[in-house]
Amino acid sequence: MDKSRILEIIKNKITEKIQSFENLIAETRASNNDTKSSMGDKYETGREMLQQEINNLQRQLNETLNQQALIQKISPEPSSKAQNGALVKTDKGLFYISASVGEITYDNQKIMTVSDESPLVIAMSGLSSGHTFSINNINQTIEEIW
Structure with missing residues (x-):
């Protein structure tokens, strides 16, 4: 088994997730800016919901960035026991x-x-x-x- 190739597949998958979250956050922020209006409380509720969605996406992005940091530390060297990187x-x-x-x-x-x-x-x-x-x-x- 070529663990270095498997590690590359995982790194690519994590990078794709990061890009997806960054794009979703940018799109949600843009739609949040579009809801600015003088119409009153009705739009404030919508903006708050969008802000909560941005916070949720940001949390998921941070978790994925932590995964990326973890995966950078993993060596493709052979293991003899069940442990990180095996x-x-x-x-x-x-x-x-x-x-x-x-x-x-x-x-x-x-x-x-x-x-x-x-x-x-x-x-x-x-x-x-x-x-x-x-x-x-x-x-x-x-x-x-x-």
Whole structure:
């Protein structure tokens, strides 16, 4: 498995999310400016709702920027145990421990990206090939780690 290529896919996905949030924030700010009027309280409520939406988008953008910072620190070097930056194959699936950006496809294989704070990673943390762990009463065996 080429972990450096998988890392690039994740970096690109995060960069796309950042650009999307920045565009949404800019569009929402522009529509917020368009609602300025002397019509009174009715428009003030609309402007407040738009401001809340901007704040929500800004929070999501900040979370994505934190993911980007985290992913910059991950090395594509091989791992011998389940830890941040490891690609772990269990009998139930393939997991890349990094920033959680959902499912990605690499070399016609589906890889689920998971945060090191997720219950799955906490359950398998520090284990190596051949070890079994349980999450939600389902046993999984680690087959391989890159």
